[in-house]
Amino acid sequence: MHEPEFQPPVNPLPPAVILLFLAIAGVEAGLSLAEAGLIGGPGAIGWRLALIRDYGFSGQIFDLMVQHGKWPLQELLRLITYPFIHLGFTHGIFAMVLLLALGKMVAEAMGQVAFLVIFFISGIGGAVIYALLLNDPVWLAGAYPPVYGLIGGYSFVMWRQLAGRGAEQYRAFTLIALLMGLQLFWGIFFEVGTLWVAELAGFICGFGLSFLFAPGEWARLRERLQRR
Template identity: 50%
Template sequence: MTRPEGPVNAVPPVIVVIFIAIIGIEGIFSLANAGLVGGPQSVGWRLAALQDYGFFPAYLDFMLQTGQFPLDGLMRFVTYPFVNGAFTQAVIAGVMLLALGKFVGEAMRPVGLAVLFFASSIVGALVFGLIAPPQQALFGAFPAVYGFIGAYSYMLWIFYRVAGERQIAAFRLIGLLMGIQLLFAIFFDVGLTWVAELVGFAAGFALAPLLLPGGLARLRAKLQRR
């Protein structure tokens, strides 16, 4: 008799590894803030990590203006998702990543999932860096999570088209989340981080047809028919 798989076992390993990295780093910061590790100086670990690994538009401005692309600036495009500003941010982003990674991972290979995570982070940071104030920091995994929402929305979009239903329904989740973002913006100063998240969503939606199995072949066939 085959033993049924639990919901955690169904999550692709690459997503589990990313989740552990996010939560593990946050766990160190939380323990440090509680004074359980690192001594008195550990209270500043989170702030130091945000300064060293967070993304700042000033770095992008410097690279574009000078034509120099130092590792310290480039690495921030892929390190900022692993440094969160608070415990709740890390947990919410991590849980959403697990859930969406499970759904998207049912149709996408592990390499595609990794590309989706980092490409959404990079594109989100790039656009954020072009329009946000130089010293406004971008940190946390939400741009990448929104990339998974984009890929999931694409899968729903195809499903609804095949089922003959209204494809606009595929965008209900992103519409709800953007509505919540707007509500928060009314009462709190949320800055322009929502731009990185929205761009991450667009990147995930655009990349999904390429990253899903057979995606390049389908795109090539479509272009040849034109």
């Protein structure tokens, strides 16, 4: 007799998604425990602000680097480190939930290397565009710009699938339209700031990168080049 194969009730997450999630969750867990007074002593309550100061992204600092043409490595690393520090527990939880859901879909559709490239390049692109377009003193912190890049990747996959079925392709952008609509609605009642610029830029970066990583895109590109 053959033993029945075990089928997990939930498809396992790709390792790259798990690693990124654990890195973000680990930082947030440490900061939340410190703020609750469970670790670090009285001085630990300031750890979050200190991490944002040391590893968050400042558009004004970036503008100074552009102005003077100097690119210290310590400052450039902020483009990679700012997504791992959040403004609070709730801010971090929502980012991690989106990372797990969208990261799984993008990694399974395009591969784990593509997932990592989209995550980090969208984070970098979102921050750079935020700095170049605005002169906002508010520092960037949190994984939302790279997560919006994953939304861009997911939207691209949906866009191609809808095109293949002859369906209306605009439906692929329902998620980003909903999220931007919620930002607008929320802004009517509360001050939401300009961080949405980095998030939207992250989405555009993720969507654009998908032309390189989505299945079949290289073949389509070769076809177009051959026709010319």
